[in-house]
Amino acid sequence: MARTLIHAPATAKRGEVIEIRATIAHPMETGYRSGDDGKVVPRNILRRFSCRYNGELVFSAELFPAVAANPYLAFHTLATESGTLALTWEGDGGFLQTENVSIAVTA
Amino acid sequence: MDCRAFILLLGVSVAASLAAGWASGQTPSAGQRRSGFEYMGRSTQAMQQDDTLNPGMLWVGEGEALWSRPAGAGGKACIHCHAAAVSSMRGVAARYPAFDERLARPLSLGQRINQCRQQHQQAAPLGAESQELLSLETYVAHQSRGLPVALPDDARLAPFLLQGEQRFRQRMGQLKLSCAQCHDTNAGKRLGSSVIPQAHPTGYPLYRLEWQALGSLQRRLRACMSGVRAEPYAYGAQELVELELYLAARARGMALETPGVRP
Numbered sequence: 001m002a003r004t005l006i007h008a009p010a011t012a013k014r015g016e017v018i019e020i021r022a023t024i025a026h027p028m029e030t031g032y033r034s035g036d037d038g039k040v041v042p043r044n045i046l047r048r049f050s051c052r053y054n055g056e057l058v059f060s061a062e063l064f065p066a067v068a069a070n071p072y073l074a075f076h077t078l079a080t081e082s083g084t085l086a087l088t089w090e091g092d093g094g095f096l097q098t099e100n101v102s103i104a105v106t107a
Numbered sequence: 108m109d110c111r112a113f114i115l116l117l118g119v120s121v122a123a124s125l126a127a128g129w130a131s132g133q134t135p136s137a138g139q140r141r142s143g144f145e146y147m148g149r150s151t152q153a154m155q156q157d158d159t160l161n162p163g164m165l166w167v168g169e170g171e172a173l174w175s176r177p178a179g180a181g182g183k184a185c186i187h188c189h190a191a192a193v194s195s196m197r198g199v200a201a202r203y204p205a206f207d208e209r210l211a212r213p214l215s216l217g218q219r220i221n222q223c224r225q226q227h228q229q230a231a232p233l234g235a236e237s238q239e240l241l242s243l244e245t246y247v248a249h250q251s252r253g254l255p256v257a258l259p260d261d262a263r264l265a266p267f268l269l270q271g272e273q274r275f276r277q278r279m280g281q282l283k284l285s286c287a288q289c290h291d292t293n294a295g296k297r298l299g300s301s302v303i304p305q306a307h308p309t310g311y312p313l314y315r316l317e318w319q320a321l322g323s324l325q326r327r328l329r330a331c332m333s334g335v336r337a338e339p340y341a342y343g344a345q346e347l348v349e350l351e352l353y354l355a356a357r358a359r360g361m362a363l364e365t366p367g368v369r370p
Binding site: 025 | 169320
């Protein structure tokens with residue numbers, strides 16, 4: 001499990017625009033570099049990030065070799081109802097990680 | 108203007124510029140000292156100051172997990188002897204490198220963590236610059252964030268401190284440059300596009316955007332050495348610890364920033 005830093009409000013008013021920030025520890029190895037032994041280091045990058053709010057996709061992004069290590073993504077969504085934000089990173093070598101954040105929405 | 112007057116004028120201007128260079132070439136006095144943080148752009152400063160943006164916090168989080176994870180034959184974790192790091196480790200990193208009585212030499216914080224692992228946890232030492240060691244070191248140093256560097260006035264450290272200072276002023280490598288020539292004489296000016304900081308190690312271990320990773324002060328020192336085409340001292344070498352010691356003495360009273368972010 002890669003370590004993550006997720007910042008999302010624990011509570012929000014209905015209709016409020018909320019900001020979510022997410023960083024994940026990942027080398028984002030491009031596949032274009034060679035190691036100390038002169039051999040090419042195999043590519044190991046995250047390909048896709050998505051955020052589902054109670055199952056509904058509210059944000060997604062595709063990542064490429066030019067993205068720096070430990071990628072940071074910030075985005076906004078509308079607070080609609082109490083529930084869970086599921087943040088998912090998918091990448092090379094079958095990398096798959098989901099982190100859940102709870103949010104309580106008041107009227 | 109006759110020739111002699113021109114030479115005299117030239118002599119005066121050279122002397123003036125030398126004097127100016129000499130004045131700015133000194134180790135900065137207490138009031139003139141600046142952390143590398145102050146030379147950074149606003150966006151990089153914001154990145155360091157906001158814990159939800161600072162990638163170094165990934166290592167702090169990892170270190171926090173390792174703090175309570177048992178290791179070695181003793182089955183003990185850091186937390187079993189030291190309790191919660193938030194209180195027990197507060198101010199500790201500000202006093203490093205510290206003198207070790209048994210070895211009769213100063214140890215860096217990373218070396219002290221490894222010594223603890225071997226003696227009290229009966230565990231294998233962690234590799235230099237390994238993620239585990241960097242995480243623990245960052246977590247411990249993070250507990251002193253905001254506190255002033257407080258290297259003790261320990262007479263036993265004095266000879267090592269002197270060695271460190273001499274090494275700081277000693278020219279090295281194919282470029283024959285000393286640390287002082289860049290970081291005292293030309294601090295604040297640019298080397299290529301980068302500002303040369305005053306060599307105050309207040310943010311270590313820190314996240315360098317260039318490295319795309321977190322690294323120790325020894326990694327930074329070694330990178331500088333290969334920059335002047337010198338053979339870097341090995342990780343954990345006495346010479347590097349002495350340099351760390353001298354740098355900590357220069358930064359006495361400056362606030363620790365761990366985990367710092369630098370470009």
